[in-house]
Amino acid sequence: MSNALWEQLQRADSAAIWHPYAPATGGADVYPVVSASGVRLQLADGRELIDGMASWWCAIHGYNHPVLNQAVAAQLKLMSHVMFGGLTHPPAVQLAQLLVELTPPALDRVFFSDSGSVAVEVAMKMAIQYWYSAGQPRKQKLLALRHGYHGDTFGAMSVCDPVTGMHHLFGAALAQQLFAPAPTCAFDAACEDSDIHELTALLAQHSEELAAFIVEPVVQGAGGMRFYSPHYLVRLRAVRPIQCAADLRRDCHRLWSHR
Numbered sequence: 001m002s003n004a005l006w007e008q009l010q011r012a013d014s015a016a017i018w019h020p021y022a023p024a025t026g027g028a029d030v031y032p033v034v035s036a037s038g039v040r041l042q043l044a045d046g047r048e049l050i051d052g053m054a055s056w057w058c059a060i061h062g063y064n065h066p067v068l069n070q071a072v073a074a075q076l077k078l079m080s081h082v083m084f085g086g087l088t089h090p091p092a093v094q095l096a097q098l099l100v101e102l103t104p105p106a107l108d109r110v111f112f113s114d115s116g117s118v119a120v121e122v123a124m125k126m127a128i129q130y131w132y133s134a135g136q137p138r139k140q141k142l143l144a145l146r147h148g149y150h151g152d153t154f155g156a157m158s159v160c161d162p163v164t165g166m167h168h169l170f171g172a173a174l175a176q177q178l179f180a181p182a183p184t185c186a187f188d189a190a191c192e193d194s195d196i197h198e199l200t201a202l203l204a205q206h207s208e209e210l211a212a213f214i215v216e217p218v219v220q221g222a223g224g225m226r227f228y229s230p231h232y233l234v235r236l237r238a239v240r241p242i243q244c245a246a247d248l249r250r251d252c253h254r255l256w257s258h259r
């Protein structure tokens, strides 16, 4: 692509597109990409970039992967999409079976959603609906960790870190949730009573209104790449019977004992 075309594209982009986490008025540096392969992005001016964050950690197998490309091409010949209400299809069933096999035994069903934020919304609704069906409709609040990030939709934002998670801007419009301190026990250290003291107190104080605890296991990614001890999850699971995968505790124990 010539320099003139490259600049024209950037101007047109700036005039018509609002990019994520960028000013609405445009003008942020964006690089036109023409193709991608493995970890590399090919820019329109011939330069190459290494995408060290795998497209916000979505391209974990690398770009232009032949197996994924082939599966997409084969599927497109049959149908690109069909609604899921009242309908199903073989790839969905196969994927769900694979996920059930990969995850701990208590996680035995899959609900498909189209993004991380929507998955969080769905999970929050499931937790609240569970307690409603169990005759405890007051259990509607979530407990989250400070420094956490769970997405940019409204429910997800309500459980993001209240200081860095845009609560200052959207705070009044968000559901009011509860927050425990971020884990401080280092990745390869044991988690002591003092590390979960405040969390334990919050769970005890608010048990009648809490529907669920939401946590990024082992690494708080968007909140600063904060790695913490897997043992924290073992301690957390033991605090009280939170309704989640019963085998999480066993898996965390396994992780911890095989350090």
Ligand SMILES: Cc1ncc(COP(=O)(O)O)c(C=O)c1O
Residues within 6 Å of the ligand: 115, 116, 117, 118, 120, 149, 150, 151, 152, 216, 221, 222
């Ligand atoms: C732990 C966690 N939850 C939720 C999300 C939101 O995912 P999405 O950007 O697909 O909405 C992210 C995104 O980085 C995440 O790291």
